[in-house]
Amino acid sequence: MLGEFEYLLLTGAVRLGDDAYGAAIRQEIEDATRRRCSIGALYTTLDRLEAKGLVKTWMGDPTPQRGGRPKRMVRVTAEGIRAARDFYDAMMRASRGVSWAVKRSGVRP
């Protein structure tokens, strides 16, 4: 099963779609968690996900905004989407009936 950070990264990449690359995914994760995301955690996790076949990465074109340096583009594979869905389902099942999940959804079991 995926780790928490791996799930966050996959979610960010899927949300960004064709614009998914290192710095943008990092921003997505920071917005979602409201915590700082280190570049080290991002790129080592990205490598791990790529080794598992859950994402594909390649070098994008250089942009002036980045001082003429390329981006590391990311695309989530079908296997990555399946893994993220499994993780989400597992979290939903695990959270069923617990106080914080009840308060948020407003539904009592």
Place this chain on the structure above:
Amino acid sequence: MTRICWRLVDIVSRVLEPGERVVVRGDFAESRETGAQALCDVLGLVGRRQAALWRDWRPWLILGGLVVPLGLLLSLLSSRVVGQNSIYFWMYFNNWDRALFDYRAFWITLAETIALVFPEILALNCLSWTIGFVLGGQSRRSIPVHGVLFCLVLLFGEFVAVPRYMQLQLLSVQDTLGQAPGRPLHDNRAVTFYGLMFPLLVQMILVVLPSFWGMYKGLGGATHSLLLRTILWAPALATMAVLAAMQGVGWAALATHNRALLLRSWQTPPLLFAVAGPVVYVATARWQRWRMSSPHNRQPCS
């Protein structure tokens, strides 16, 4: 402060793979991070990358097979150079007198001392470069950690391993020769400077600096053609083989109480072998530069 941080980011990020380096620098430019934040980030990434490398068996093999034995060997050689030559340094620096210049005998003795000391210094310097070249060529991405560990091994060798090794060797030598070959090295260290600072200075100037320079050159070796790499590595490997053989001969002589062989194995490694690595490297680099600058290789400007 910010400029210093960015300069450090530049230096530290050189450890990363070229592709990753440009991506990370691009991310910093885009997210407009401060120098301090970027430095923390790049240090974190380098730390994680190094930690990941050490999960493999190869860095451990290089550590056990090259860094530790070669570091200890260089400590031993630099200790020998210090032990054999500190008396000359003491003689000239601690007993300095301008009136000595007037004596012809002084100049003759000085020339003789230089002729005696200089080849050993040159041999140690060149050996350190060659060992650094071998380490740099083999370690590649794990070189930051291997470089730091190499320095620690040198320090450990200088102050812990070599004095103990010398004591052990002296006992064996006494068995072999029936007498001690001279006073042990640490007995000469009455003066703090010559006991502590001088060995460190010798190690820093004759071992650490050239070996780091060699590591730097060794790292760039992977980009050369196979022929060039063979030319560069042949003398380095020959030097390593000579060093290993000399150490092997020394231990075999002690084990078999072979007096003649023991006396021969004490000599410093032949200068010819010691200088072969750097000389071949310099010659190859010059030849390459000459080839690149020759008119045939220049791209026509259109």
